[in-house]
Amino acid sequence: MPELPEMENYKIRLEDKLLQQVITDVQINREKSINLQPELFKNTVHRQKVVMIIRRGKQLLFHLENGYVLLVHLMLGGWMFFGSESEKPKRTIQVSLSFGEEHLYFIGLRLGYLHLLSQKEVEEKLAHLGPEPLDTDFSLNKFLLRIKTKHGRLKTALLDQEFIAGIGNCYSAEICFQAAINPIKNIDEITTESATKLYQSMLLVLKNAIKHGGYMGNPVHHGDTVTGRYNQQCQVYDREGQSCLRCGAIIVQTVISSRKTFFCPNCQT
Incomplete structure (x- = not known):
């Protein structure tokens, strides 16, 4: 999607x-x-x-x-x-x-x-949509205040369009990997330091994905060579059974909120 x-x-x-x-x-x-x-x-x-x-x-x-x-x-x-x-x-x-x-x-x-x-x-x-994660006024402080209101698993929160708009199955996995946080983790257990890293990872992953045309490969027009290039850069999404590019462990898949979730059990702790 x-x-x-x-x-x-x-x-x-x-x-x-x-x-x-x-x-x-x-x-x-x-x-x-x-x-x-x-x-x-x-x-x-x-x-x-x-x-x-x-x-x-x-x-x-x-x-x-x-x-x-x-x-x-x-x-x-x-x-x-x-x-x-x-x-x-x-x-x-x-x-x-x-x-x-x-x-x-x-x-x-x-x-x-x-x-x-x-x-x-x-x-x-x-009207129900949450803030745009890449808006200049969506600061780290606003993110930290917002995440304090959430409970349950991190993956579920990132998929919630009322929490933050635009993040789905692929990028929630990539953001958690970039931040070295397990998506299964309960939000109440996430420290301010980890939440800060999550915010920074969110900006980094989304901006990089836009730069490389996202992960879905159908061209937008004839001669389009940009769209879908991020698919080759995915670190964990749809890589079950492959080696983690950061530590070499095997990427696993589980299901959270009826959605497939990919992560490294070794370096996402």
Whole structure:
């Protein structure tokens, strides 16, 4: 499932392609992927200019000239591709937005969705989300105060979008590894020193993942050589049975909150 770095990568790649461009056509092949009647959806979006693209947590928001917002949550299996008809992947397209001869294809929206919302509806829909971990005003002190309010296992807290927005299964594992903390550990047992290291690791891992295009490999457009490069840099995620790159012990997998969790039992203590 795309997490903060993947959606930020989409934002960076698509800003260059879509900002100030006009939507010339809309194709809806699966009505369940949208939230309005198809004709109303099309009529509201058609001939509108994309004036801004914003990421919030794991969602991407395309702000239109008429004040409406297209909010996409890709969920499990969803992805986007921008290009011409001849370049599009040989996959089922649920929704597409045309910009002249090029199109933004929404693929794999079985659990994910593309909703057309007013500004007020967007605020209501995203009101539950916690702070953005990479916002400049989300300081170490704010993080330490926030983590003191949490209980239970560390992994579960990092997955909680009301605690911090945008972190999911992959990066919670990578952040805990970088901080040398076991994700199974109870938050009440984490010292201020360890919590500080966790905060620093969170910034380091997320920024590095954005720089290298996230861990999911489907290109955003033809000639995209950046997207997915972080997959080769994952230290523990999806590396069960392989040697730890820090100490040489064997990476193990367990399940926490119904999610697969990867860690090194030797150096994450």
